[in-house]
Every structure is written in C-alpha cells, then in structure tokens.
Amino acid sequence: MGENDSKVALVTGAASGIGASLVRKLRSANIEVLGVDLDSSGLESIRVETGCSIFETDISKNANNIEVANQAVDQFGRLDYAFLNAGILGRKIEEQINPYTSSDLDPEHYTTVRAVNFDSVVFGTLAVAPVLEESGGGSIVATASIAGIVAWNRDPFYTATKHAVVGWVRGVAPGLLNQGISINAICPGGVATPLVGVDRLASADSNLLDPEQVSQAIYETAIGDGTGQAYTVKAGDSPIRQKFAFTSIEGFPS
Ligand code: NAD
Numbered sequence: 001m002g003e004n005d006s007k008v009a010l011v012t013g014a015a016s017g018i019g020a021s022l023v024r025k026l027r028s029a030n031i032e033v034l035g036v037d038l039d040s041s042g043l044e045s046i047r048v049e050t051g052c053s054i055f056e057t058d059i060s061k062n063a064n065n066i067e068v069a070n071q072a073v074d075q076f077g078r079l080d081y082a083f084l085n086a087g088i089l090g091r092k093i094e095e096q097i098n099p100y101t102s103s104d105l106d107p108e109h110y111t112t113v114r115a116v117n118f119d120s121v122v123f124g125t126l127a128v129a130p131v132l133e134e135s136g137g138g139s140i141v142a143t144a145s146i147a148g149i150v151a152w153n154r155d156p157f158y159t160a161t162k163h164a165v166v167g168w169v170r171g172v173a174p175g176l177l178n179q180g181i182s183i184n185a186i187c188p189g190g191v192a193t194p195l196v197g198v199d200r201l202a203s204a205d206s207n208l209l210d211p212e213q214v215s216q217a218i219y220e221t222a223i224g225d226g227t228g229q230a231y232t233v234k235a236g237d238s239p240i241r242q243k244f245a246f247t248s249i250e251g252f253p254s
Pocket of ligand 1: 012013014015016017018019036037038039042057058059060085086087088116143144145146187188189190191192193194195196
C-alpha cells in the first residue's frame with residue numbers, strides 16, 4: 001500500500017481550471033477526491049476522467065459546506081486535505097480594460113462575490129476543521145490570488161475578497177494549529193483558465209501560468225511544512241512558488 005492510499009481530499013471549484021488540474025494531480029498521486037462545484041456537467045467530466053467522487057453544491061452557503069464535509073466522511077470515513085479553491089471575478093474580464101466609477105459597482109453583486117470568494121473559505125474552514133482533526137490532523141489550502149496581496153485596481157471586489165482570504169488564513173492559523181491543522185493561501189498571478197477568458201487559453205502570453213503549475217504549487221503547500229503563510233505563484237519566478245514576506249509593525253504580531 002502506498003503512503004497516499006488512504007488519504008482523502010476535497011476540492012472546491014473542481015469542475016474547471018485550477019481545481020480540475022488539482023483533481024487530476026491528486027488522483028494521479030492515488031488520493032481519493034471529493035470534487036465540489038456548481039457546474040454539474042463539468043463535475044461529471046472530471047469524474048469520468050479521474051474516477052473522483054463529485055458533489056454538486058453552492059459553496060457560498062454555510063449549510064452546504066457542512067454537507068460537503070459530511071459527504072466526505074460518509075463516503076471515505078476521513079479527510080486529510082481541503083482545497084478551498086472556487087472563486088469568481090468581481091468585474092467581467094472583457095470589461096476590465098474599461099475605466100469605471102463607483103456607479104458601475106453593484107452592491108448586490110458585491111455580496112455574491114464576497115460570498116463565493118471569501119465566505120466560502122470561512123465556512124469551508126469551519127466545516128472541515130473538526131473532520132480533519134478527527135482524522136488525526138490535516139491541511140487546508142485556500143486559493144487566493146496575487147490580488148490578495150497587491151491592489152488589482154481593475155477589480156476592487158475581487159481584490160478586497162482575496163485580501164480577506166489571506167487575512168483569514170493568517171488570522172486563524174494559530175487556532176487550527178492547536179487541532180493539528182495547517183492552513184495556507186496560494187496567490188497566483190494570471191492563469192490560463194475560463195475565469196480569465198477562454199481565448200487566452202491559446203494565448204502565447206508568457207506571463208500567464210498553466211493551471212498545472214498552480215495545482216503543483218497548491219499540492220506542495222498541502223504536503224509541506226508551515227502554516228499561516230501566503231505563497232505567490234508567478235510566471236518567471238524560480239522556484240515558481242515563493243513564500244510572501246509581510247512587513248511587520250513593531251509592537252504587533254507579525
Ligand atoms: P474557473 O472559472 O476555471 O474555475 C472556478 C470554478 O469554481 C468553476 O468550475 C465554477 O463553477 C466554480 N464555482 C464558482 N462559484 C461557485 C460556487 N458558488 N459554488 C461552487 N463552485 C463554484 O477559474 P480558475 O481560474 O480555475 O479559478 C480557481 C481559483 O483560482 C479562484 O478562486 C480564482 O479566484 C483563483 N485565481 C485564478 C486566477 C486566474 O488568473 N485564473 C488567478 C489568481 C487566482
């Protein structure tokens with residue numbers, strides 16, 4: 001029996017892009033996977049391709065995250081890794097080149113973006129933590145963005161919610177450590193996925209990452225040491241995954 005034969009992971013946003021690439025990676029490492037997404041046909045494709053289990057739900061709601069955690073236990077009896085990866089943009093990619101004013105920013109849409117990008121990470125963390133602890137400890141990796149560290153001024157809702165993900169990871173890490181759980185954030189630059197427009201999938205833009213480069217960085221983070229960290233993943237960096245060094249403020253926790 002290999003070292004991963006009894007390991008179980010859940011991946012949100014599993015039907016597309018980085019999440020689908022991560023499911024492939026985990027399955028090829030012999031890890032059982034529960035893939036979670038809203039997109040039923042994308043989920044079915046990744047199930048057929050990789051043999052993962054699937055669960056269709058909207059992860060922006062707390063109750064659904066609890067259902068997801070229960071589903072992992074019902075199906076596999078344990079959980080070792082939770083990849084909280086689903087996310088959406090705040091402004092359509094084709095509109096992002098246009099200047100905007102506050103009247104273009106819809107408060108209703110803000111609550112949706114916040115719920116998908118950030119609430120889901122808080123709810124997901126709180127739902128999986130008892131299950132990871134019960135399984136003897138584990139690892140959570142949230143997909144934030146470089147926009148979780150710097151201001152992506154074309155998309156302030158996205159920037160704010162991804163900063164919140166990084167803040168959550170850093171803030172909650174000490175508490176989770178007491179339960180034998182690590183939590184880290186991955187902060188990629190642009191990745192060639194449907195999120196940023198399918199046309200760019202064929203792009204020769206050398207600044208655009210392949211989803212596989214990001215899923216590899218996510219996997220390395222999950223199996224590595226350390227907690228409460230944000231790792232950038234940026235084309236051209238070597239190694240491509242780099243721990244971000246936050247500035248400290250004297251008299252406050254770093
Ligand atoms: P993608 O659009 O290819 O995949 C995102 C998946 O999330 C989709 O399958 C979608 O159906 C799912 N999803 C969206 N809302 C959901 C919900 N409420 N419940 C369940 N599933 C939901 O995008 P991607 O590029 O693979 O993005 C994955 C993550 O990486 C996101 O958090 C994104 O913000 C982040 N990210 C992407 C890039 C990029 O350039 N593509 C850069 C940095 C960070």
